[in-house]
Amino acid sequence: MSTVKKEYKRVTVKSLVDMKKNGEKISMLTAYDYSMAKIVDSANVDVILVGDSASNVMAGHETTLPITLDQMIYHATSVIRAVQRALVVVDIPFGSYQSDPKEALRSAIRIMKESGAHAVKLEGGEEIKESVKRILNAGIPVMGHLGLTPQSIYKFGTYTVRAKEEQEAEKLIQDAKLLEKLGCFSIVLEKIPAELTKKVSESISIPTIGIGGGKHADGQVLVIHDLLGMTHEFNPRFLRRYMNLYEDMGNAISQYVNDVKNRDFPNDQEQY
Ligand SMILES: Nc1nc(=O)c2c([nH]1)NC[C@@H]1CN(c3ccc(C(=O)N[C@@H](CCC(=O)O)C(=O)O)cc3)CN21
Ligand SMILES: CC(C)C(=O)C(=O)O
Numbered sequence: 721m722s723t724v725k726k727e728y729k730r731v732t733v734k735s736l737v738d739m740k741k742n743g744e745k746i747s748m749l750t751a752y753d754y755s756m757a758k759i760v761d762s763a764n765v766d767v768i769l770v771g772d773s774a775s776n777v778m779a780g781h782e783t784t785l786p787i788t789l790d791q792m793i794y795h796a797t798s799v800i801r802a803v804q805r806a807l808v809v810v811d812i813p814f815g816s817y818q819s820d821p822k823e824a825l826r827s828a829i830r831i832m833k834e835s836g837a838h839a840v841k842l843e844g845g846e847e848i849k850e851s852v853k854r855i856l857n858a859g860i861p862v863m864g865h866l867g868l869t870p871q872s873i874y875k876f877g878t879y880t881v882r883a884k885e886e887q888e889a890e891k892l893i894q895d896a897k898l899l900e901k902l903g904c905f906s907i908v909l910e911k912i913p914a915e916l917t918k919k920v921s922e923s924i925s926i927p928t929i930g931i932g933g934g935k936h937a938d939g940q941v942l943v944i945h946d947l948l949g950m951t952h953e954f955n956p957r958f959l960r961r962y963m964n965l966y967e968d969m970g971n972a973i974s975q976y977v978n979d980v981k982n983r984d985f986p987n988d989q990e991q992y
């Protein structure tokens with residue numbers, strides 16, 4: 721009898737750029753823990769993002785601002801233990817890269833060293849240029865993030881569509897070109913007009929990953945809890961739900977409560 725070990729061809733930073741070249745769309749989802757990452761990875765998702773959206777969906781904060789570097793590393797470490805195929809990217813959280821490029825590099829190094837992740841993601845363009853350079857110089861792959869950047873929500877005040885005006889759109893295009901020139905391997909485009917996503921995607925050779933960026937992005941990303949319907953009060957237009965887990969889980973748990981109350985669980989077979 722032989723045990724056949726399944727061979728996984730790992731997704732790399734280079735394979736993502738090749739996918740764009742070959743016209744193959746890239747799938748990306750978030751995960752924050754071992755069990756979920758196992759399922760996401762087994763379903764052949766190309767990129768797993770340990771997003772700072774963990775601040776919302778894991779910790780229950782209103783924004784992504786409170787989550788700490790230590791907490792991000794904890795989530796990333798759990799995810800990495802589960803993943804055999806996907807490229808794992810980790811958000812550098814608010815406050816651990818904005819004050820100076822050396823701090824940015826230190827944060828990126830801690831993420832890579834302590835979690836075993838494959839790349840980091842930072843929000844912004846021109847403003848964080850020196851930090852991106854330093855991190856890339858250390859050999860750490862960087863994913864950019866432009867458009868709606870939730871870490872600067874208080875600067876904008878709302879989660880409305882970004883870069884609808886000519887001037888902001890032009891800055892976004894310049895930022896995308898800059899990130900490519902610096903050496904980023906990919907850029908997330910969040911909540912911008914579909915036509916702008918098209919323009920950006922055609923202007924650079926690294927893949928764009930959209931969330932609320934429309935069909936022209938080279939890939940798509942969603943928060944896993946949104947896709948599964950666990951965040952039933954979050955209803956942006958860009959979200960497609962594939963399940964209604966909030967309801968289904970609620971029903972399953974209610975049945976369990978009933979079974980315990982009614983002395984139905986455990987039964988004779990479910991005890992020793
Ligand atoms: N569960 C979850 N999903 C996400 O996609 C997500 C997070 N959390 N947390 C971090 C950021 C924040 N993101 C957001 C937040 C809000 C909207 C949004 O469209 N909100 C409103 C519209 C607000 C407005 O137009 O003023 C909505 O329609 O729900 C989109 C992306 C994306 N990220
Ligand atoms: C929504 C994605 C792109 C993200 O940054 C996150 O989940 O934190």
Ligand SMILES: [Mg+2]
Pocket residue numbers: 771772773784811
């Ligand atoms: Mg994020």
